[in-house]
Amino acid sequence: MDRLRNRILAELENIDEIFGELPPHIKLPYISTLELAGVAALIHNFYNGIENIIKQILILKNILIPDGKSWHKELIDITVNENIISEDCKINISQYLAFRHFFSHSYALDLYSEKMEPLVGNFQEVYSLFKKEISKFL
Numbered sequence: 001m002d003r004l005r006n007r008i009l010a011e012l013e014n015i016d017e018i019f020g021e022l023p024p025h026i027k028l029p030y031i032s033t034l035e036l037a038g039v040a041a042l043i044h045n046f047y048n049g050i051e052n053i054i055k056q057i058l059i060l061k062n063i064l065i066p067d068g069k070s071w072h073k074e075l076i077d078i079t080v081n082e083n084i085i086s087e088d089c090k091i092n093i094s095q096y097l098a099f100r101h102f103f104s105h106s107y108a109l110d111l112y113s114e115k116m117e118p119l120v121g122n123f124q125e126v127y128s129l130f131k132k133e134i135s136k137f138l
Contacts, residue, residue, distance in 0.1 A: 004060050005138050008053050015049045015127060018042045025121035028113035036116070037108040043119050044103045047096040050130060054079050057137050072097055085133045092126040095119060 022042055023031065031039070054075055055065055063082060066074035076097065080090045099119055102110075 001060075004056055007056050008134065008138060011049045011053045011056075012131065015046055018046050018049070019123060019127065022120055022123060025117040028117050028120060031113070033108060033111070036111050036113060039116060039120065040099075040103050040108070040111050043096065043116065043123075044100050046123065046127070047093070047100040050093055050096070051075060053134060054084065057084055057134065058082070060137075072100070084137070085130065089126075089129050089133050092122070092129060095122075096126070 022039060023035075028036065028039065051072065058065055058075075058078065061082065063078060065071075066078065068074075076085075076090055076094065079085050080087055085093075096119065099116075
């Protein structure tokens with residue numbers, strides 16, 4: 001259990017650093033395409049951190065990690081079904097899952113600040129809810 005706790009704490013520290021690097025969402029329309037791509041990478045990293053935490057918890061509980069085409073969505077569904085996170089938390093982090101998919105399969109020139117503003121603006125709230133719900137495993 002200590003090993004899981006340390007892994008989760010390390011992921012949370014990484015996410016905390018991401019939060020510290022994100023510009024305020026109101027500044028997104030004024031940054032360059034290159035800077036916007038950097039913000040997109042940080043949002044992508046945030047979601048990857050969430051998935052890493054979830055996978056560690058599922059492994060501890062001896063629950064099979066899904067694979068296949070839609071494994072990211074299935075991972076979140078399993079997490080709700082196992083009462084690790086709430087439906088409300090799932091809805092909130094699903095926005096970041098959708099962005100993760102978009103970011104992984106698009107070009108930086110397809111990024112628009114107005115579509116990323118809500119993700120950056122809601123980051124702290126979504127992250128706080130997620131941390132609160134997984135804290136029972138720490």
